[in-house]
Amino acid sequence: MTAESQESARTTRAERKKQELRREIIDAAFDCFADLGYHATGISDIATKLGIGHGTFYRYFQNKRDIVDHVIDDLVARIVTALTAENAPDAVSTLDAYREQTARIGDALAQIFGEDPRVPRLLLFEAAGIDKAMAARVLDFFELATELTAAYLSHGVELGYLRADLDIENSARAINGMILASAIASLRNPDPDDQRRLSEAVRRMMYDGIAARRD
Amino acid sequence: MTAESQESARTTRAERKKQELRREIIDAAFDCFADLGYHATGISDIATKLGIGHGTFYRYFQNKRDIVDHVIDDLVARIVTALTAENAPDAVSTLDAYREQTARIGDALAQIFGEDPRVPRLLLFEAAGIDKAMAARVLDFFELATELTAAYLSHGVELGYLRADLDIENSARAINGMILASAIASLRNPDPDDQRRLSEAVRRMMYDGIAARRD
Amino acid sequence: MTAESQESARTTRAERKKQELRREIIDAAFDCFADLGYHATGISDIATKLGIGHGTFYRYFQNKRDIVDHVIDDLVARIVTALTAENAPDAVSTLDAYREQTARIGDALAQIFGEDPRVPRLLLFEAAGIDKAMAARVLDFFELATELTAAYLSHGVELGYLRADLDIENSARAINGMILASAIASLRNPDPDDQRRLSEAVRRMMYDGIAARRD
Amino acid sequence: MTAESQESARTTRAERKKQELRREIIDAAFDCFADLGYHATGISDIATKLGIGHGTFYRYFQNKRDIVDHVIDDLVARIVTALTAENAPDAVSTLDAYREQTARIGDALAQIFGEDPRVPRLLLFEAAGIDKAMAARVLDFFELATELTAAYLSHGVELGYLRADLDIENSARAINGMILASAIASLRNPDPDDQRRLSEAVRRMMYDGIAARRD
DNA sequence: CATGAATGAGCCTTCATTCAT
DNA sequence: TATGAATGAAGGCTCATTCAT
Known part of the structure; x- marks a missing residue:
């Protein structure tokens, strides 16, 4: 296995993880919006539900x-x-x-x-x-x-x-x-x-x- | 016109005015909620639309x-x-x-x-x-x-x-x-x-x- | 009884009534301040306790x-x-x-x-x-x-x-x-x-x- | 220094800073309450005295x-x-x-x-x-x-x-x-x-x- | 890259005071 | 003279967003 393919594989895995978290955020947001309503939901509600910092949210979605x-x-x-x-x-x-x-x-x-x-x-x-x-x-x-x-x-x-x-x-x-x-x-x-x-x-x-x- | 009927007439007029303003506030609120949405509407929007102080709003509705x-x-x-x-x-x-x-x-x-x-x-x-x-x-x-x-x-x-x-x-x-x-x-x-x-x-x-x- | 003494008597009676109400306001204020505390007491609390309009309060006391x-x-x-x-x-x-x-x-x-x-x-x-x-x-x-x-x-x-x-x-x-x-x-x-x-x-x-x- | 001890050290430092600010807020509040009185003191007075945003206050105390x-x-x-x-x-x-x-x-x-x-x-x-x-x-x-x-x-x-x-x-x-x-x-x-x-x-x-x- | 501390715009609400009736 | 409707300054509080670590 060349260094390049390792690089690629790693990137891909990271990419996949990123996509997974993105998916989880969407699902958590769905839960929150549906349960509490859009306005009553805070970004922190979504983040807390996933056990991530709420700053992380902004790395996946604009706002x-x-x-x-x-x-x-x-x-x-x-x-x-x-x-x-x-x-x-x-x-x-x-x-x-x-x-x-x-x-x-x-x-x-x-x-x-x-x-x-x-x-x-x-x-x-x-x-x-x-x-x-x-x-x-x-x-x-x-x-x-x-x-x-x-x-x-x-x-x-x-x-x-x-x-x-x-x-x-x-x-x-x-x-x-x-x-x-x-x-x-x-x-x-x-x-x-x-x-x-x-x-x-x-x-x-x-x-x-x-x-x-x-x- | 006796003092009593004057009294009564005055009370009635005041009462009527009060009811009118109440009505106007409901209508203005309807306008605002429908145009801007409930959450985007501030009490001050409603008051401003009527040209009244926003404190006045709270004389007619709880919140x-x-x-x-x-x-x-x-x-x-x-x-x-x-x-x-x-x-x-x-x-x-x-x-x-x-x-x-x-x-x-x-x-x-x-x-x-x-x-x-x-x-x-x-x-x-x-x-x-x-x-x-x-x-x-x-x-x-x-x-x-x-x-x-x-x-x-x-x-x-x-x-x-x-x-x-x-x-x-x-x-x-x-x-x-x-x-x-x-x-x-x-x-x-x-x-x-x-x-x-x-x-x-x-x-x-x-x-x-x-x-x-x-x- | 002369007109003057009538005048005087009436004034005096009015004056006495005024003093009485003043007294009552002080007493009612005492009750309110002691029960609710100064800051939690509103002028309207005092007026309501006496059954007078709260605007009347300001005819007896500055503020x-x-x-x-x-x-x-x-x-x-x-x-x-x-x-x-x-x-x-x-x-x-x-x-x-x-x-x-x-x-x-x-x-x-x-x-x-x-x-x-x-x-x-x-x-x-x-x-x-x-x-x-x-x-x-x-x-x-x-x-x-x-x-x-x-x-x-x-x-x-x-x-x-x-x-x-x-x-x-x-x-x-x-x-x-x-x-x-x-x-x-x-x-x-x-x-x-x-x-x-x-x-x-x-x-x-x-x-x-x-x-x-x-x- | 291992990653863990670094982690721990960082956490501790952050924790310490947090405690320090908490202390400072209490002291500033003491100053304000004693100088201006509780009711005359605004949260913004406390925050301003410390040079922090008043929102920060609410990260440390409920109200x-x-x-x-x-x-x-x-x-x-x-x-x-x-x-x-x-x-x-x-x-x-x-x-x-x-x-x-x-x-x-x-x-x-x-x-x-x-x-x-x-x-x-x-x-x-x-x-x-x-x-x-x-x-x-x-x-x-x-x-x-x-x-x-x-x-x-x-x-x-x-x-x-x-x-x-x-x-x-x-x-x-x-x-x-x-x-x-x-x-x-x-x-x-x-x-x-x-x-x-x-x-x-x-x-x-x-x-x-x-x-x-x-x- | 993840975190969460810091921020402050902005909102709702209260109430002392004024003044037209 | 008595009233209470109207007012708006003032302030507590929230939360989306930023950014240094």
């Missing part, structure tokens, strides 16, 4: 505002991944298959929101109140979610299993609103059965509406 | 936390009033009348949310991030809204123009989620036409669902 | 600092009166009569200090901490007390029933220190029997000292 | 109320040390030795009170007026002083050089009252000669009383 951006990045990535993984819009071609896909996506979201209420709390209740820029980011996230949902609807309309006159974008917004309602409901009542019932009600709303059958 | 409660009270009252005024759940008895009522309620909400985006911003984006207690209030508000909506649905099921197997409470949550989505959408895009289209999409979701007709 | 001076004046006058009334230094001419006089004075002081612990508390524990000027007044009061006591001692030395080589002024200070100790002790323990025992110990200290008899 | 407790702790410890050092109650066994011991203790107190009038001023004039809790501490201190003095008297009674019928506790209070009078007198008149004369008058009061000899 308090910087870290919360990364925490939210993380959150959004996690949710988008759950929404897209194994569930491409064009993977189905019948209404029944679409219904099943909808259910799968719903389950994935319920998984994320339900298993850790700090996720929806931070995203819905904390983030937007931090400042204008973060509020804009939250709106962007909703818009992104609209686009994702709209892609599914769009595909269904093209294949003919969804209404031809569907207002795709706004229907996507409406559907996401119902998902949002689920997330909020889980904050108050984390019971999985109740969450499943709400999920079911959302799906019936989507497919059957609320009106009595006329036939 | 910063106190005023925001009153601001939110106000907001909730305004919304609940809009939802219930002239629209008792039992005022209609057919699906068509119900659709119209739904539209009226939707318009009233759009009026409130649309005409002043600071209303949804404060309620949805600022309030919950203030502290745990306020987050709980926001959840309570959603629950209250659920109950209001559920009352409409319940009436419709009883009269037979809504599905007999409707999961009333959860459907109410789903519907409110769509309303919430409208409010959020209006934050990004205040265009009344777009809001109307979204409203329409929500109503079609409720009555027709998204699936293509099988006939 | 907060002004009233406390009057309260202390009052206190000092009460104590000096008790010390001098019926107990002129030259009223006695034998050691036994002097002992009795000492006991009488001691009783009078115990009366004042013992029956209302707020008196010594305000004078000893509150007053001196208010500001430099008041601290000086308290020192002046101690000096005045020294002079009063010294007058008794001086008379005794002249008549020969007290030691000829007595350092009158400093002995007066020492005696007053013992009285002071009694007042302080009464703050901790208001039991009249204990106070009487302490009084007795002070008198024996004065006449017999603490040493065992050599004879 | 303004906290520091004054430590200042008083310090004062009490200093006085108690002076009273007990080299002057155990059982170190003497004759009246003459006791007289000398009394004189030594008196000198030690005169030293403390006389050389720095801020000591008695803070303890007697400022402390008790701070709040109820501090007033109680001052009373506790007087009680502690009573016990210390009583121990001396008790020993003297046992050995027979003090009166067998001496009311030990109350005589201790009386003696301490005279000491208190000395301290107060030194506030007005710091002349050492005058203080010595007062000291002497106190001792004669203790041993000879004020009455003329009957022989």
Whole structure:
């Protein structure tokens, strides 16, 4: 092994350690922000939770505002991944298959929101109140979610299993609103059965509406 | 005019002035909280906006936390009033009348949310991030809204123009989620036409669902 | 009755009322200062206790600092009166009569200090901490007390029933220190029997000292 | 020098510096409280006197109320040390030795009170007026002083050089009252000669009383 | 590179005092 | 004359950020 490769290896290991600590700081910050709220969280809370000096924090992140951006990045990535993984819009071609896909996506979201209420709390209740820029980011996230949902609807309309006159974008917004309602409901009542019932009600709303059958 | 009635008149005028200023402080606080955010707002911002000394603020409200409660009270009252005024759940008895009522309620909400985006911003984006207690209030508000909506649905099921197997409470949550989505959408895009289209999409979701007709 | 005398009578009555209220304010201030302490007492506390507007206070006294001076004046006058009334230094001419006089004075002081612990508390524990000027007044009061006591001692030395080589002024200070100790002790323990025992110990200290008899 | 000992040395140095600054803050606070009074002293006064930022103060003490407790702790410890050092109650066994011991203790107190009038001023004039809790501490201190003095008297009674019928506790209070009078007198008149004369008058009061000899 | 001591901007809050009614 | 609404100086305290060690 040459001196260079040793050098490289050492650097790499140091680099890896650095990345690890960075990750830990983000996770600790997530915990603190979700538990105490952004404003009530001090940098020292995050540092103490990790057992590091709070000066160290500033070697990894510019300032308090910087870290919360990364925490939210993380959150959004996690949710988008759950929404897209194994569930491409064009993977189905019948209404029944679409219904099943909808259910799968719903389950994935319920998984994320339900298993850790700090996720929806931070995203819905904390983030937007931090400042204008973060509020804009939250709106962007909703818009992104609209686009994702709209892609599914769009595909269904093209294949003919969804209404031809569907207002795709706004229907996507409406559907996401119902998902949002689920997330909020889980904050108050984390019971999985109740969450499943709400999920079911959302799906019936989507497919059957609320009106009595006329036939 | 007797001394007594003068006394009474004077007291009344003073009392009225006091109530007026109280009102103005709530309104100014609403402006500040919605524009700058709760945490970025100082008592002095509120006082300056009114041209009063900041000590005066404390003659009308205990502290910063106190005023925001009153601001939110106000907001909730305004919304609940809009939802219930002239629209008792039992005022209609057919699906068509119900659709119209739904539209009226939707318009009233759009009026409130649309005409002043600071209303949804404060309620949805600022309030919950203030502290745990306020987050709980926001959840309570959603629950209250659920109950209001559920009352409409319940009436419709009883009269037979809504599905007999409707999961009333959860459907109410789903519907409110769509309303919430409208409010959020209006934050990004205040265009009344777009809001109307979204409203329409929500109503079609409720009555027709998204699936293509099988006939 | 002439118009003039009516005028005069009315003025006099008004004047009397004014004096009464002034008195009441001083008493209420005494209560507040003794109970809450000078700094913790607000003008509004005094006004509220009397059921008057706190603006009215300023029609009777210049400011907060002004009233406390009057309260202390009052206190000092009460104590000096008790010390001098019926107990002129030259009223006695034998050691036994002097002992009795000492006991009488001691009783009078115990009366004042013992029956209302707020008196010594305000004078000893509150007053001196208010500001430099008041601290000086308290020192002046101690000096005045020294002079009063010294007058008794001086008379005794002249008549020969007290030691000829007595350092009158400093002995007066020492005696007053013992009285002071009694007042302080009464703050901790208001039991009249204990106070009487302490009084007795002070008198024996004065006449017999603490040493065992050599004879 | 190993890395460990370096580490240890550094820690120790930092620790020592910290303790030093803590000490300096207590001393500066003592100065301010004694000169300006507790209420008139701001944290910034203390910080400015030391040339540190006022935020630094809060790294060493909880709040303004906290520091004054430590200042008083310090004062009490200093006085108690002076009273007990080299002057155990059982170190003497004759009246003459006791007289000398009394004189030594008196000198030690005169030293403390006389050389720095801020000591008695803070303890007697400022402390008790701070709040109820501090007033109680001052009373506790007087009680502690009573016990210390009583121990001396008790020993003297046992050995027979003090009166067998001496009311030990109350005589201790009386003696301490005279000491208190000395301290107060030194506030007005710091002349050492005058203080010595007062000291002497106190001792004669203790041993000879004020009455003329009957022989 | 990690640390935590030091900093001070900035906020909330109190309350003595004034003055229009 | 009595009132109490209005005022703003003043001060305690927090905490994000910096930087010497």
